[in-house]
Amino acid sequence: MEKPLVQETMENPFAKEPKASWGWLLQVVTGVALLALLGLHFIANHFIAKGGLRDFADVVSYLRNPIILVLEVLFLVVVTTHAMLGVRAIVMDFGLSDRAEKRLSQVLAVIGVLTVGYCLWLTWVIIH
Amino acid sequence: MRMLEVPLQIFRYKAGEQPHYDMFTVQVEETAHVIDAIDKAWAIHDHSLTFRRACHHSSCGSCALRINGVEKLPCITLITNVWDGHSPLRLDPLRNFPIVSDLVVDVSGFFQRLLAANMTITRDAESTLPLTVDELADVVPSEAVELPDNLSRFNRFENCIECGICMSACPTMATDDKFLGPAGLAAIYRACQKTDDPDEKAHLLALAGGEHGAWRCHSAFECMEACPQAVDAAGKIMALRREITANRFKRIRRR
Amino acid sequence: MATHEYPKVRRAGRWFDVRQRNLGMWAYALNRITGIGLVVYLYIHLGVLSLLSRGPGSWDAFISVAHSPFFLTLDVILLAGILIHGLNGLRLALTGFDVGVRRQKALFSALMLVAVAALGVAILKIFGG
Numbered sequence: 062m063e064k065p066l067v068q069e070t071m072e073n074p075f076a077k078e079p080k081a082s083w084g085w086l087l088q089v090v091t092g093v094a095l096l097a098l099l100g101l102h103f104i105a106n107h108f109i110a111k112g113g114l115r116d117f118a119d120v121v122s123y124l125r126n127p128i129i130l131v132l133e134v135l136f137l138v139v140v141t142t143h144a145m146l147g148v149r150a151i152v153m154d155f156g157l158s159d160r161a162e163k164r165l166s167q168v169l170a171v172i173g174v175l176t177v178g179y180c181l182w183l184t185w186v187i188i189h
Numbered sequence: 190m191r192m193l194e195v196p197l198q199i200f201r202y203k204a205g206e207q208p209h210y211d212m213f214t215v216q217v218e219e220t221a222h223v224i225d226a227i228d229k230a231w232a233i234h235d236h237s238l239t240f241r242r243a244c245h246h247s248s249c250g251s252c253a254l255r256i257n258g259v260e261k262l263p264c265i266t267l268i269t270n271v272w273d274g275h276s277p278l279r280l281d282p283l284r285n286f287p288i289v290s291d292l293v294v295d296v297s298g299f300f301q302r303l304l305a306a307n308m309t310i311t312r313d314a315e316s317t318l319p320l321t322v323d324e325l326a327d328v329v330p331s332e333a334v335e336l337p338d339n340l341s342r343f344n345r346f347e348n349c350i351e352c353g354i355c356m357s358a359c360p361t362m363a364t365d366d367k368f369l370g371p372a373g374l375a376a377i378y379r380a381c382q383k384t385d386d387p388d389e390k391a392h393l394l395a396l397a398g399g400e401h402g403a404w405r406c407h408s409a410f411e412c413m414e415a416c417p418q419a420v421d422a423a424g425k426i427m428a429l430r431r432e433i434t435a436n437r438f439k440r441i442r443r444r
Numbered sequence: 445m446a447t448h449e450y451p452k453v454r455r456a457g458r459w460f461d462v463r464q465r466n467l468g469m470w471a472y473a474l475n476r477i478t479g480i481g482l483v484v485y486l487y488i489h490l491g492v493l494s495l496l497s498r499g500p501g502s503w504d505a506f507i508s509v510a511h512s513p514f515f516l517t518l519d520v521i522l523l524a525g526i527l528i529h530g531l532n533g534l535r536l537a538l539t540g541f542d543v544g545v546r547r548q549k550a551l552f553s554a555l556m557l558v559a560v561a562a563l564g565v566a567i568l569k570i571f572g573g
Contacts, residue, residue: 082404082433089537096530113570114507117500144486147479150407154364154459159400180490186497258464360459360469407459408536410468410548427542434541 084146084166091143098136105129124188134181141176145169191219195226195268198277199238202288211235212277223263223271224252227280227292240292247417250352254292255281260354260415283357299353302373305396306380307389348418349375355412355422367401371412371422374403378425381432391436398433467549471532478529485522516570523566527559 105123107113115123123129149169153162195215202208215229224242231238241251245264252264256271257279272278286294355371356362362370369377377397381390397403403426413423462473495502509515535555539545 080437081398081400081402082430085404085540086434089540092530092533093537096534099526099530114510116507117496117503120496120503140486144483148483151476151480154361156364156366162400176487176490180493183493183497360472407472408468408539408548409459409465409472410545411466413545414466414468421546423548424542424545427539427545430540431542 084149088143088146088150091139091146094139095136095143098132098139101132102136105132121187124184130184130188134184137180138177141173145173192216193219193221193268193272195272196277197226197230198279199227199230199292200281201238201291203237203290208288210279211238217268219269221268223256223261223266223268223278223280226268226278227263238292239290248350250350253283253352253354253357255283255357260284260358262352262354262417265417283353285357285359285362286353294353296353299351299356299370299372302369303351303376305369306373306376306393307384308376308380347379348420350418352417354415354417355420358411358415360409360411361405361407365401365405368405369397369402371406371416371426372420374406374429375420375422375425378429378432381429394429394433394436397429403427403429403433467552471535471552474528475532475536478525481525482529485525513571520563520567520570524559524563527562528556531555531559 106115110119110123124133146169149165152165157165193216195217197213197215198210199213200208201211213230213234215226215233217226217229222245224245227238227240228242231240240254242264243249243251247262247265250262253260253262255261256263256266258281260283261271263280268278280292282288282292282294286296286298289295349372351372353372355375359368359371361368374397377393381393384390384393406423406426408423410423413421416422459469459473459476462470492506495506532552532555535544535548535551538551539548544551
């Protein structure tokens, strides 16, 4: 009897293929992390700064603080990852083939890396 | 007994024709269910109206359709509960299944998924029949029904009447042709609970953990709302996610 | 198990259609809409931050605009999006691992009430000075 939906091989824990859950799990992890990181980002930028916004000189001194720098970079990476995963989830609902889904993940990964890269460059320019 | 004059707006589709709605007005008793109104529309107005019905008490799952856009079993839905007294009562077939004719949809995909989960109906309970299960299998001609070899592995899937309502309500079923769906995944979970065989369990979890399994669910919980038998498919999908993840940790630790 | 006649693009758009749907579906649609809005905002924000590379002149000019009531209103809308997406996301993280599934509707209502309350406080702080 034809069983088109049944996988012939058992799951191999050593298999190179990433499991289907990676997207969802990473989304949850980054999402929960964002609750904290976004909160910190918000407090640091709008509650501590005078008047809720920083002028240029304030921004420079803010970013020169190494703890702040680490926090902001971490926030940047996590939020970009979460955003790319979110876009991936929406596009995947358009009924893509398995190959197209892989291509999508790759394209979004590249966009994510470019985004983070650009911001790191921008931060560098501001600090110096 | 008060009689109601119910205007029905029924979805019509025959192969090669454009889908459209037909209006029928039927007279039914005020205690009638929606399926009774459909019966009358067929009997009195149009014998070409195609629909499924059997038990009239929500145990066969045949009659599932949409009443005013919402998935329901018409055999247990009182007309007075869904009809406002004057607007037409709209009847549509289930979503996410290919339409065969009018209100009848092709449910073979549904049963393929149950089969993939090793969940099909048992005959163990019918021990008072003169024939044993295996003899019955020999008597039935092979062209009519294909029965797999190992019949004793089949189990009745508790609660689920296989009506397809959850599959119609699920927004992910609408986007992914191969998605196992709430019914398929709930069946896999039930099968996992029932089996003692670790290999079968691993196989089932692999199926549920695959590209078209539990991770595709977007947590709309429409299946849970629509199910007439409180199968709680959404809960089973989430439980499967927990099982799959826990299983993965066990394997990593065993390495 | 293809859906009757509908092309894939139209099918994917079904998450928009919340007519006759329950609370869980509303939450799903809201999460997607706010998610899309926030991704768009992310890139707008990064674009604005690029002004910093041009030195104090352009940035400080922007800051003076950023205090205007129109801008602050946009900020409030942004905050609403963040609160809805974040709190509902927390609900998804919980239910996704089989915590509170049977109470998902109550959880959604409760979290959205928190969002409204937080937004109220924020509006007072932002416009109250």
